[in-house]
Amino acid sequence: MTSLPSPSTKKLGLVIDLDICVGCHACAVACKSWNEQGQFGPLPDENAYAQDPMGVWFNRIHTYEIEANNPFPPHLKKQESELLQKLMTQEKTQCQSTPAAMTVHFPRSCLHCEKPDCVTVCPTGASYKRAEDGIVLIDEQKCIGCKLCSWACPYGAREYSEVRGVMQKCTLCVDRIYNETLPVDDRQPACVMACPTRARHFGDLGDPDSHVSEMVRERDGFALMPELGYQPVNRYLPPRPRRSESPENTSQDPPLNVNTLPSVLRWLDRVLSR
Amino acid sequence: MFPSFSVIIFTVLSGAGLGLLVLGMIVFIVLTQSDTFFQSRLILILGLVLLNAGLVSSWFHLGQRQRAWRGLTQWRSSWLSREAIAALMTNALGAILLGALFIDSNLATLRMIACAVTIFALLTLFCTARIYDTLKPIPAWNNQWVLPNFVLAALVSGAFCLWMIKGDMTTPNLILCCGLLLALFFLKRAYWQFIDGLNTHNKAGHATGLEALGRVRAVEAPHTERNYLLKEMGYVLARKHAIRLRHISVVFFALVPMLSLVAAWFGADWVVIKIVALFSLMGGLMVERWLFFAQAQHLVIAFYDTRRS
Numbered sequence: 001m002t003s004l005p006s007p008s009t010k011k012l013g014l015v016i017d018l019d020i021c022v023g024c025h026a027c028a029v030a031c032k033s034w035n036e037q038g039q040f041g042p043l044p045d046e047n048a049y050a051q052d053p054m055g056v057w058f059n060r061i062h063t064y065e066i067e068a069n070n071p072f073p074p075h076l077k078k079q080e081s082e083l084l085q086k087l088m089t090q091e092k093t094q095c096q097s098t099p100a101a102m103t104v105h106f107p108r109s110c111l112h113c114e115k116p117d118c119v120t121v122c123p124t125g126a127s128y129k130r131a132e133d134g135i136v137l138i139d140e141q142k143c144i145g146c147k148l149c150s151w152a153c154p155y156g157a158r159e160y161s162e163v164r165g166v167m168q169k170c171t172l173c174v175d176r177i178y179n180e181t182l183p184v185d186d187r188q189p190a191c192v193m194a195c196p197t198r199a200r201h202f203g204d205l206g207d208p209d210s211h212v213s214e215m216v217r218e219r220d221g222f223a224l225m226p227e228l229g230y231q232p233v234n235r236y237l238p239p240r241p242r243r244s245e246s247p248e249n250t251s252q253d254p255p256l257n258v259n260t261l262p263s264v265l266r267w268l269d270r271v272l273s274r
Numbered sequence: 275m276f277p278s279f280s281v282i283i284f285t286v287l288s289g290a291g292l293g294l295l296v297l298g299m300i301v302f303i304v305l306t307q308s309d310t311f312f313q314s315r316l317i318l319i320l321g322l323v324l325l326n327a328g329l330v331s332s333w334f335h336l337g338q339r340q341r342a343w344r345g346l347t348q349w350r351s352s353w354l355s356r357e358a359i360a361a362l363m364t365n366a367l368g369a370i371l372l373g374a375l376f377i378d379s380n381l382a383t384l385r386m387i388a389c390a391v392t393i394f395a396l397l398t399l400f401c402t403a404r405i406y407d408t409l410k411p412i413p414a415w416n417n418q419w420v421l422p423n424f425v426l427a428a429l430v431s432g433a434f435c436l437w438m439i440k441g442d443m444t445t446p447n448l449i450l451c452c453g454l455l456l457a458l459f460f461l462k463r464a465y466w467q468f469i470d471g472l473n474t475h476n477k478a479g480h481a482t483g484l485e486a487l488g489r490v491r492a493v494e495a496p497h498t499e500r501n502y503l504l505k506e507m508g509y510v511l512a513r514k515h516a517i518r519l520r521h522i523s524v525v526f527f528a529l530v531p532m533l534s535l536v537a538a539w540f541g542a543d544w545v546v547i548k549i550v551a552l553f554s555l556m557g558g559l560m561v562e563r564w565l566f567f568a569q570a571q572h573l574v575i576a577f578y579d580t581r582r583s
Contacts, residue, residue, distance in 0.1 A: 002348045018484075028496070053499050060496035062577055064478060067489040106482055108496070108577060117410060123355035124344035142344055145337020148354055150506065151275070154411035154481075156574035159502040165337030222483050225573070228410050236483060 002122045004115065005131035011206035012133045012172055013112050013233035014192070015215055019240045020199040023063055023105030030194030031059040031109075031170070039175035041140055044163040056159040058170040059109040059191055068101040104239055107200070109191075110157035110170035111224065111232035112136050118149040118158060127167075134206070134233060135172045143167055154225055155232075177202075205233050275412065276509045277567035280335040285402065286431070286559050288328025288361070289424070292395045293432020295321035295368065299392040301436070303385050311375055316439050318372045321395075322365060324435075329361060353408060357401035364394040399425050413472050414570035419465040426458045427559055434531060434552045443538060452535050459528045462562065466520060469569060481576035492580045507572035511565070519565055527558025 035043050035058065045055030116136055119127045126142035127149050129135070138149075138158075143166040150158040150167060158169045173189035176182060186193065192200045203212030212235075215221065221235035261269065298317035333342055346362070348355040371387045403424040406415045433451050437443055443451070478492050479485030511519075534551035 002351045004351075023494075054501060054505075056502065057497070060501075062482075062492055062496050063494035064482060064484065064490050065493045066479075066484060066487050067491075101488070103493070104482075104484060104490075106484075106577075117408075120351040121354065121405075121408075123346075123348050123352045123358060124341065125348050126344075142341065143338065144341045144345060146335070146345070146354065147337075147506065148405070150502070151409050151572070152411065154573040156503045156507075156577065160337065160506070161502075162337075224483055225481060228573075230410075238484070239487065 002119050002125050002127055004119060004129055007114060008131055008134065009206045010133045010204055011112075011114070011233045012135055012177075012203070013205045013212075013235070014109075014172075014189070015201040015203070015205075015212045015221060015235050015237060016107055017199040017201070017215075017219075017237040018104050018106060019219075019237060020197045021061075021105040021107060021195075022197055022199075023061055023103075024196060025061050026194045026196055027107060027191035027200060028057060028059045028061055030190040032057055034173065034176070034190035035168075035171070038171070038173075040138075040168070040171055041164065043168065044161065046162050054162070056161045056168045058157075058159075058168070059107055060156075062106040062108060064104045064106055066102050066104060102239060102242065106236075107191075108155060109234075110136060110172075111155055111230075111234040112170075112172060114231035114233060116230055117152040121148045121152045123148070130174075133204075135174050136169070137171055137174065138167055138169055140164070140166045140168070154228055154230070172202075205235065275567045275570045275572060276506050277564045278335060280331045282560055282563045282567070284328040284332035284335075285424075286328070286556060286563055287331065288325045288402075289399065289428035289559075290431035290435060290556065291321045291324025291326075291328065292364070292399050293428035293430065294324065294435040295364065295395040295432070296392050296399075297429065297432045297436050298439075299388040299395070301440075302388045303392075311378070313439055315372060315375050317436065318368055318375070320435060320439065321432075322368045322372075325361065325364065353401050353404040357398055357405060360394055360398040360401050364391060364398050367391045367394055396425075399428050411573040412570050413573075414469045415566075417468065419461070419468055423458075423461050423465055426454065426461055427562075430454050430458050430527075430531075431552075431555055431559060434548075434555050438548050438552055445539075448535055448539055452532065455528060455532055455535070459524065462524075476571055476573065476576040476579060477581075478576055478579040481573065481579070492578055495578060503574055504578070507574055508578070509568060510571060510575075511568040516565060516569055519561060523558045523561035523565065525558070526554045527562060530554035530558075 032043060043056050043058075045053050047053045048055070112135055114134065116129060119129050119136060121127075123146065124142045124144055126139045126144070128137060128139065130137065145160060145165045145167060147160050147167065150156075150160060158167050160166075161168050173191075176189060177187050179187060188202050189200075192202045201212050201215060203210045205212055205216070207213060215237065216235045219237040219240075221237045223232045223235060226232070259266075294317060298314070298321060302314050302317070333339055336342055345355055345358045349359050367387060367390045371384065371391055374384055374387060400421070403421040406412075406424075407417065407420040410416050430451075433454055437451065477485070477490070479488075479490035482490060484490045531551045531554060534547045537547055
């Protein structure tokens, strides 16, 4: 049924910590192998052993490089570096922080949106959102593989399987989280359990007291492309500010030129700045 | 967006069939005399054949064709489902009218059924266009230009099919055809100008929400091989090719048909000219429809954006 259910308070979803993710792809592999034999049927690949393999993966990890807003090249001469430091301090008082350059690994999978267009555009009723917990699923017995749902999803959550002729997507491991044959601690999505750095968390984002909601509040978790109106449930926790942006360094005191200090004080400055 | 051949054939052929049904039925309702029944039957047959040729082509696009009937069930939320129902109704009513024409029924009844066929044909065109313009992740489609362009293209192709069947065209009808063709040309041009001016947020920083931290660019894709997303949405046509193809499509869907109308004005309305005009129009529309897909960027490609932005 592709009309959306009336919203319930339970909104199961994932919280992904972009500060901790190291891009190991364990979650992607765990997802692929669990769903290969899960309730929703196999995830076969075309040409798996040939030159041009292609297949459906529900979870894909991108890697991005973020350039610093105000790069501070280390090779500048002393006067130039002092001048730049002065300018930077002035600018720092205007904008809150000057983030450093960094690499961010970004797992992308279905965000189980509250108002998913992928559900309403489906002509057969194969795409549906569960009323009891908000998980968005595909009934592969009904799907005709018209691909319109993948056109409607800006996050690339849905992929078409050439081999099976239907669309497939992240199921939030609905066949694990309610599975009584698994020990209680294992009733979590495969990707959450596989993550070696505990960058992925599963819980009820509709419950303000759940540990995932607390995390989102604490770290200012954000949704992807909220202006489209899909109201994604999953949240991403942004990278924490780097050491060079700590409050001590963004003070309004005049910049300290450490080269004029005696060596003992230079050492002290170094130690205290750690 | 990857220009799927079966979908292009579907929208152009079915569009022509529906346009022919709309205009043909209006002519039938307004001008019917019993000696035009033959032409009306031809209009209906050609219209329904074109419509169904397109529908069969789009049915081939499906991964699980045997379940296609399920596509009629979700009309409460899905424009694709609504379009399927409207197309089915157009077919059913068209078949009824065809039958009624063969048994020479009461003219008032025939006019009523023809009215219903017109309404459902227009509804089908409307629903098809709405499938595209309600897709938020595709800014080139999610705007107010798509619907009028789509309907007008169908009406223009229907008009030329009608001209072929009717044989001759009175001066006011010629002027109407010219008007429709010019309107299509200007509307298409306005649409192309609109999409050229779109500031698409296809930037990695915006898609990932990391733009607040600085300039973001993708350095590693999630996969070394192809995947469905890049295959379906990663198709991006170079600007210079797009411009050249636009010119080609305008020559075929606007210039050649316009010249044929001008020739007809001067009395040279031979069958050859009409056939050339019709095929040129359909060919030009197919090129234009191909461009409609090839020039549309999907927001998901922003996740793969390697430009520093």
